[in-house]
Amino acid sequence: MSSIAFTNIATLVTNDVSSGDGVLGILREATLVIEDGLIASITQGKPSGVDSVIDCAGKTLLPGFVDSHSHLIFAGDRAEEFSARSRGQKYTAGGIASTVDATREASDSVLAHNAQRLLNEALASGTTTIEIKSGYGLTAADESRSIEIAKSFTDETTLLAAHVIPQEFKAEPYAYVDLIINSIIPQSSAKWIDVFCDQGAFTPEQTEAILRAGIAHGMLPRIHANQLSAGKGVEIAVALGAASADHLSKSTTADIELLASSETVATLLPGAEFSTHLESNLGRKFLDAGATVAIASDCNPGSSYTTSMPFCIAAAVSLLGFTVEEAVRAATFGGAKALLREDIGTLSVGKTADLVLLNAPSYIHLAYRPGVNLVHSTYKSGRAVTTWQK
Numbered sequence: 001m002s003s004i005a006f007t008n009i010a011t012l013v014t015n016d017v018s019s020g021d022g023v024l025g026i027l028r029e030a031t032l033v034i035e036d037g038l039i040a041s042i043t044q045g046k047p048s049g050v051d052s053v054i055d056c057a058g059k060t061l062l063p064g065f066v067d068s069h070s071h072l073i074f075a076g077d078r079a080e081e082f083s084a085r086s087r088g089q090k091y092t093a094g095g096i097a098s099t100v101d102a103t104r105e106a107s108d109s110v111l112a113h114n115a116q117r118l119l120n121e122a123l124a125s126g127t128t129t130i131e132i133k134s135g136y137g138l139t140a141a142d143e144s145r146s147i148e149i150a151k152s153f154t155d156e157t158t159l160l161a162a163h164v165i166p167q168e169f170k171a172e173p174y175a176y177v178d179l180i181i182n183s184i185i186p187q188s189s190a191k192w193i194d195v196f197c198d199q200g201a202f203t204p205e206q207t208e209a210i211l212r213a214g215i216a217h218g219m220l221p222r223i224h225a226n227q228l229s230a231g232k233g234v235e236i237a238v239a240l241g242a243a244s245a246d247h248l249s250k251s252t253t254a255d256i257e258l259l260a261s262s263e264t265v266a267t268l269l270p271g272a273e274f275s276t277h278l279e280s281n282l283g284r285k286f287l288d289a290g291a292t293v294a295i296a297s298d299c300n301p302g303s304s305y306t307t308s309m310p311f312c313i314a315a316a317v318s319l320l321g322f323t324v325e326e327a328v329r330a331a332t333f334g335g336a337k338a339l340l341r342e343d344i345g346t347l348s349v350g351k352t353a354d355l356v357l358l359n360a361p362s363y364i365h366l367a368y369r370p371g372v373n374l375v376h377s378t379y380k381s382g383r384a385v386t387t388w389q390k
């Protein structure tokens with residue numbers, strides 16, 4: 001048995017509204033003890049009988065960030081496309097094709113090394129749980145190897161064979177939908193099934209058929225909806241009981257109300273808004289309607305090439321209308337909800353000891369000091385780690 005006490009924590013974010021102040025469940029000058037990878041106690045007193053003590057004077061301790069939306073299995077980059085956008089070119093779903101070509105050509109080890117590099121970045125900025133999607137292979141073999149590589153890093157793997165229609169199926173998109181339903185899904189061991197339901201991607205009918213096929217295969221549904229245009233993605237997500245509907249930039253008032261009245265989490269992606277076509281104040285619409293909101297990195301080489309959840313928090317506050325408290329909660333508790341995880345996202349007795357210690361007296365500094373890495377150390381299941389491992 002090994003135990004660690006974090007003492008004199010200037011600000012402790014618990015997300016447990018029953019024990020602390022405000023939506024973040026804040027405690028001051030608290031002591032948190034972890035034992036065998038779980039949270040054993042949270043008190044105001046001095047610890048006794050622990051193996052080691054970490055003095056957290058002047059620092060903030062909060063749940064590790066839960067990044068519920070990423071696309072880390074790819075090769076190459078699209079810096080030129082980003083540069084073109086800075087000169088006024090619009091973002092479309094079409095750029096994904098260039099990453100598909102690079103990914104198909106890459107070896108398994110190139111794909112795994114690239115993912116490991118990005119995951120080390122994510123860990124260094126406080127992410128302790130991440131969802132990883134396939135979606136740059138778009139053949140049975142390439143989607144399958146993408147999921148196998150993702151599974152070596154996380155349990156939260158998502159089959160996104162329905163990312164775009166690959167070039168070779170442009171003339172007959174239904175043949176690709178058939179391939180997904182009859183070949184790619186049956187061969188996949190991913191936990192989640194996802195579809196990019198949008199203009200230039202998959203129609204509502206195709207989306208529903210693919211999600212239903214995934215559910216029949218034992219996968220859990222989630223969706224990319226309303227990123228580029230308003231459509232039926234939210235309706236489909238709620239009807240099928242999806243854990244989360246993501247992007248949502250062009251959502252209608254009816255979509256927002258539907259999500260708020262459902263169990264489906266509204267996941268907003270501040271990095272994508274920042275990098276593409278910015279829908280300002282997007283967060284307020286969902287928060288004011290009472291939806292459960294998550295924010296995630298959407299890390300991908302086209303529309304959001306960041307692994308930093310602190311950056312996403314800062315962008316959510318300055319661009320999407322979140323309060324700092326709402327953004328921090330969305331990046332921790334909200335992400336856990338979007339992955340249907342009860343064991344993480346909250347710091348209370350019995351939960352997994354996934355923690356971030358900040359070199360800052362308050363969580364407010366996450367948004368107040370944008371672009372500065374404030375992370376002192378990241379703990380996964382009670383262990384300080386600097387290299388991502390499952």
Ligand SMILES: [Zn+2]
Pocket residue numbers: 069071224298
């Ligand atoms: Zn995405």
